[in-house]
Amino acid sequence: MATKLKVFQFPAREDNYAVILHDPENGTTISIDAPEHEPIADVLADKRYSLTHILTTHHHPDHVEANAVLKGEHDCTIIGPEAEADRIPGIDNAVKDGDAFEVGGHRVEVIATPGHTLGQIAYHFPDQKLLFAADALFALGCGRIFEGTPRQMHESLQRLAALPEDTKVYAGHEYTLSNAKFAVTIDPNNEELTARAREIEQLRDDGKPTLPTTIAKEKATNPFLRPHDPAIRANLGMESASDEEVFTEIRARKDRA
Numbered sequence: 001m002a003t004k005l006k007v008f009q010f011p012a013r014e015d016n017y018a019v020i021l022h023d024p025e026n027g028t029t030i031s032i033d034a035p036e037h038e039p040i041a042d043v044l045a046d047k048r049y050s051l052t053h054i055l056t057t058h059h060h061p062d063h064v065e066a067n068a069v070l071k072g073e074h075d076c077t078i079i080g081p082e083a084e085a086d087r088i089p090g091i092d093n094a095v096k097d098g099d100a101f102e103v104g105g106h107r108v109e110v111i112a113t114p115g116h117t118l119g120q121i122a123y124h125f126p127d128q129k130l131l132f133a134a135d136a137l138f139a140l141g142c143g144r145i146f147e148g149t150p151r152q153m154h155e156s157l158q159r160l161a162a163l164p165e166d167t168k169v170y171a172g173h174e175y176t177l178s179n180a181k182f183a184v185t186i187d188p189n190n191e192e193l194t195a196r197a198r199e200i201e202q203l204r205d206d207g208k209p210t211l212p213t214t215i216a217k218e219k220a221t222n223p224f225l226r227p228h229d230p231a232i233r234a235n236l237g238m239e240s241a242s243d244e245e246v247f248t249e250i251r252a253r254k255d256r257a
C-alpha cells in the first residue's frame with residue numbers, strides 16, 4: 001500500500017484554489033498548478049516542506065503564474081501538457097493523454113480534457129482516489145469553452161465521469177454557489193441537487209470551501225454530466241436530442257446566465 005498523501009487545499013487569487021500534496025514518508029511535495037506565489041509559499045514555509053513537483057493542467061495565467069518563482073526557490077520539476085508545452089513556464093516533462101508516471105512512488109495517470117483549452121489535462125492518482133480536474137469539471141459545473149468545442153468538453157466530462165465513484169475531485173475554482181443556482185434551473189426536481197444547493201449556501205455563508213467533491217456526487221447532481229437524464233431533457237424540451245446537443249444547450253444557457 002502506498003502512503004496516503006496529505007492534501008492541503010487553500011484559496012489563491014480571487015476564486016482559485018491551490019492544492020499541495022505531501023508524502024510524509026519520503027517528503028515528496030506536489031503543487032497542483034501554481035496560481036499565486038504568496039499563499040503557496042506561506043503553506044510550504046509553515047509546514048517546512050520543500051516543493052519537489054508542480055503538475056500543471058493548462059496554460060492560463062491563473063494556473064501557471066507562480067511556476068517560475070517556485071522553481072527558482074525549490075528547484076522543483078514541472079510537469080505539464082505536451083500540447084501547451086510552449087506556454088507552460090519552466091516545464092521539464094511534457095505529458096499527454098494516456099501517459100502514466102510516478103511522483104515519489106505515487107502513480108499518476110494523465111487524462112486529456114480538451115474544451116476549456118485545447119491542451120488541458122487532468123491528473124488522476126488512482127491509488128489515492130484523487131482527481132485534479134482544474135477547469136474541466138467543477139462542483140455542479142464545467143469550465144467555459146474557450147478553445148475547444150462543446151463536443152470536446154462533453155467527451156472530456158464523460159471520461160472523468162467514468163472514473164471510480166469514490167474518487168475525490170479537486171477543481172481550479174470556487175464557483176459552486178453560482179453553479180448551484182444555475183443547476184437548479186436545469187434540473188429543478190432533482191431532490192439530491194436541491195439538498196446539495198442548500199448545503200452549498202450554508203458552506204459559503206460560513207466561509208468554507210465546497211470542494212473537494214466526488215464523482216458520485218457530480219454524477220447525481222451536476223447537470224453537465226447528466227444530459228441523458230429524462231427529467232432534464234423534458235425540462236429543456238429536448239426529449240429526442242442527442243446527449244451532445246443537450247450538453248451544448250446547457251452550456252449555452254450557463255454562458256448567458
Ligand code: ZN
Binds near residue numbers: 063116135
Ligand atoms: Zn483556465
Ligand code: FE
Binds near residue numbers: 060062063
Ligand atoms: Fe482557471
